[in-house]
Amino acid sequence: MNKSKSDIKIDDEIDLLQLFRRIGQAISSGFINIGRGILITIVFLLKNWIPLMISVIVGAGTSFIFKYSSPPSYSSEMVLKSNAISSSEMIKYINRLHTFCYENNMAALSEALSLPAESINTIQDIQAYWIIDINKDYIPDYVDYKNNYNIYDTNSNGWVSDWF
DSSP states (O other): OOOOTTTOOOOOOOOHHHHHHHHHHHHHHHHHHHHHHHHHHHHHHHHTHHHHHHHHHHHHHHHHHHHHHSOOOOOOOOOOOOSSSOHHHHHHHHHHHHHHHHTTOHHHHHHHHTOOHHHHTTOOOOOOOOEEESSSSSSOOEEOTTOOOOTTOSSSSOEEOSOO
16 A cells, blocks of 8 residues: 555654653753762772872972972063163163173162162062064064074074064
């Protein structure tokens, strides 16, 4: 017997009771799995509390030893742009301050910065670096921390900008 398309019955109805029952089962199994995970974690912590406590004590003790055995030292970086003078002149001035720090000439550093000698003693170093833009797209590519870049080389593909 051949059935035509009109003879085939399509069931488009959704049983909402069955749908909600499945959603409830999925949520309850999720809660059961979360509870089981918490229970396993608690049992693990109770079984292994001695090695865990020893590692916490050793870690805290080590951090306190390093904290109190090393002198405090702070470093910071800053991008500075002066509208009054060019970047090359500013870098020359700041690197002159670096020379004072390197030579431990605190009197000259104090005079150059117009600061009292007491506050100068906490300064360890001041140094300036060029920011290099390789593609001339006004996006800085790297900072020349090693002072290897020749800023006067016109044949190089890098570009040192005055706008940084």
